Amino acid sequence: MIQHRSTRRDPASPGTPTTHVGFVLLEHFSLPAFTQALDTLVTANLLRPQLFNTQTLGLDGGQVTSDLGLVIRPDTALNPALLGTLDVLVVCGGFRTELKASEALTALLKGAAQRGIVLGGLWNGAWFLGHAGLLDGYRCVIHPEHRPALAEIARISHVTSEAYALDRDRITASSPAGAFSMMLEWIKGLHDKALIEGVEDILAFGESRYRRITPSNTLSVSPPLREVIKLMEANLEEPLEFDQLAEYAGRSRRQIERLFKEQLGTTAQRHYLELRIIEARRLLQYTELEMIDVLVACGFVSPSHFSKCYSAYFGYRPSKETRLVK
Structure with a gap:
């Protein structure tokens, strides 16, 4: 059962509980992951004003x-005095964010934990929580590139390969897709079903784009193979190299190939490609995304390569796909 710290009541709106969320933006943080988490809160406020107060730190x-080269000036500098005003503190990292925690940040995170503030991490943000000793005994996630580093410093935490994880007062996500799902799932623990459905209706694009129906849920495979498939599903936008996949799964290339051949009758590379193509088809059918956005979202490097793979799999070009958006 996920437990949340009780929220404050906003004096400007009597009777309305307001949850105060701070996002710590580290150098080269993942802008897509941050905006997906933020957009979920902002959308909830559209339906019920002042449910969430957000600020960047x-x-x-x-x-x-940010990782996209955009320069952002946070609302304020993170300091101990702010901890008394927050309910949630999320550390936003990115692929190029250096895994080096200052003493000041570590002290602030420990102070937040002592106050019962919910702590979160996006992309490799979980590493900073682990470095502060705040993930011991918790289930958490981090971008696959940084899983070995987190496992090294947080030996008694449970680092999984999923896109996001919620465990009591710790919330973590390893990708933009995970950030969206993490925040939506966290809101479910605070508010009623009607609000969640309202947010999902408004973010129908986001639902189809970021909350994928994962084929592995219906596959009857061994735990080791399921672990590999989950890694693939969590990294469709930026496909992992085969050596990376093997390293993160803790298996050799030969072992992985044998698992796919024996249990699914295919190769690992072929299965990974199929996952991306199937996701692309769903985006074309159920969103209003342009073709170029779909191919980028599914890890294809060029329109010609995408069209060739799509045609080979479905028998027709992606431009001929039927749009089912209402």
């Missing part, structure tokens, strides 16, 4: 550059 008073 920097380690100092300067600007922060």
